[in-house]
Amino acid sequence: MSSDRHRYAITGRRPLSGAVEVAGAKNAVTKLLVATLLTEDPCTISGVPKIAEVGIVLGMLADLGTGIEWVDDRTVRLTTRHIATASLSEAYSGVNRIPILMMGPLLHRAGETTIPLPGGCRIGKRPIDFHLAGLRAMGAQITEQPRSVSVKVAADGLRAAHITLPYPSVGATENLLLSAVLARGTTIIDNAAVEPEIMDLILMLQQMGALVSVEVDRRIVIEGVPRLRGASHRPLPDRIEVASFAAAAVATGGRIEVIGAVQEHVATFLNYLRKVGGEFEVTSRGLAFYQARELTPVPVQTDVHPGYMTDWQQPLVVLLTQASGASVIHETVYENRFGYAEQLNAMGAGIALSTACLGGKACRFALRDFQHSAVVIGPTPLRAGPLEIPDLRAGFAYIMAALIADGTSVITGTRYLERGYEDPAGKLRSVGAAIETIPV
Ligand code: EPZ
Numbered sequence: 001m002s003s004d005r006h007r008y009a010i011t012g013r014r015p016l017s018g019a020v021e022v023a024g025a026k027n028a029v030t031k032l033l034v035a036t037l038l039t040e041d042p043c044t045i046s047g048v049p050k051i052a053e054v055g056i057v058l059g060m061l062a063d064l065g066t067g068i069e070w071v072d073d074r075t076v077r078l079t080t081r082h083i084a085t086a087s088l089s090e091a092y093s094g095v096n097r098i099p100i101l102m103m104g105p106l107l108h109r110a111g112e113t114t115i116p117l118p119g120g121c122r123i124g125k126r127p128i129d130f131h132l133a134g135l136r137a138m139g140a141q142i143t144e145q146p147r148s149v150s151v152k153v154a155a156d157g158l159r160a161a162h163i164t165l166p167y168p169s170v171g172a173t174e175n176l177l178l179s180a181v182l183a184r185g186t187t188i189i190d191n192a193a194v195e196p197e198i199m200d201l202i203l204m205l206q207q208m209g210a211l212v213s214v215e216v217d218r219r220i221v222i223e224g225v226p227r228l229r230g231a232s233h234r235p236l237p238d239r240i241e242v243a244s245f246a247a248a249a250v251a252t253g254g255r256i257e258v259i260g261a262v263q264e265h266v267a268t269f270l271n272y273l274r275k276v277g278g279e280f281e282v283t284s285r286g287l288a289f290y291q292a293r294e295l296t297p298v299p300v301q302t303d304v305h306p307g308y309m310t311d312w313q314q315p316l317v318v319l320l321t322q323a324s325g326a327s328v329i330h331e332t333v334y335e336n337r338f339g340y341a342e343q344l345n346a347m348g349a350g351i352a353l354s355t356a357c358l359g360g361k362a363c364r365f366a367l368r369d370f371q372h373s374a375v376v377i378g379p380t381p382l383r384a385g386p387l388e389i390p391d392l393r394a395g396f397a398y399i400m401a402a403l404i405a406d407g408t409s410v411i412t413g414t415r416y417l418e419r420g421y422e423d424p425a426g427k428l429r430s431v432g433a434a435i436e437t438i439p440v
Contacts, residue, residue, distance in 0.1 A: 010402035011434035015254030018431035023049035023422035028197040028235040037105035041230030086110035093147040104179025112152035124334040130172035137161035160185030168193040180222035181210040207231035239265040246289035247315035250278035255290040297327035301360035314397035328359035335370035340394035350377035389413030
């Protein structure tokens, strides 16, 4: 991972007011870029967010032989007439989870590939066993190396399979979709993830000529077709960025209109925001968020869609440090997603972690010694402090903590934040945050 371009110095206790425009969803656009590998025709993606993650994925595609042409500053046209090399450098190992999604498209185009492994990260081990088991069921022969995985397929290509995922994994569902659209026969994915970002990928694949149907009870059926064509697509708006700014508006006692936000994408989040004391309005341009009353605690359990998403957990926890009483948060998607709480406690928060499944039903992490539940006691005034961002979503939680704290907090590790949030400092400044970027 590269180093920080700058630190942020944030002086807190100012209500944020104004409007920001939501960017295209990071977790959709990166998959749409991979989908372009499935055709020799040009594909155009518009509404591309200006985030570091997009640059990384475009670099990977360029290495594989994709022609990349910017039509304007948010629209990119990608053409992969030929695969120049079907393997990606091990230097990408541990960088992100996108190369593993390229396995299916590269098998269709070249019959074999070697792909760098994503590695674990600070929020959990994040294995890829579901991905590999699914591809094996489709006829791929897989050899695992310490930092990469080599995959090949017989001359007649991938074949359809009936795959039941052990858990509705977003990445594994996307991987199997990208593999099955050009496979021989009809693939069934049971216990599939159905996040809006997956629906967005399906819409692009449908435009390209794929036959995908989303059925009841988490079943996705993919009838393989022999060829896909080019398409033009705009990713859905980033529902994590929407929730992040919503939580910041409520936590600071201000009002932020998020231009381009769509109520349907954040409906579950809105219920919890309201239970805590926040409110929203549908405006002509998007959604506006503000604090409606004194903040009160809630029990929350993160889950796969349509549940309360794990990437909305961190801004909510910071908000709950300002609610009067005890809130319980049970994280059921990742085993290790509360590591950021320690630095919040150093600022004055009262967050206690537990290995028990608190406030909900037993999850996959029951009796497994992971600190995956938190009790937040509030309200606690926060003091400014030095903050080192450990991962992308914890990064926004620290920004929020600094925005409500007394004094000036200096935040490092901003590279993690800028991987997935578009111009966070600029957007926050535009709604009145006292945020200074200090080059390093
Ligand atoms: C995607 O990760 C997102 N990343 C994550 O966003 C998001 O938190 C997550 O989905 C859940 O919504 C991208 O889209 C790039 P999963 P993904 O496979 O696909 C376990 C962010 O900050 N699992 O649904 O990797 C896994 O360990 C992030 O933007 C296996 O055990 O998530 C986890 O506990 C972080 N074996 C659970 O499933 C597997 O083979 C859910 O993971 C695959 C997953």
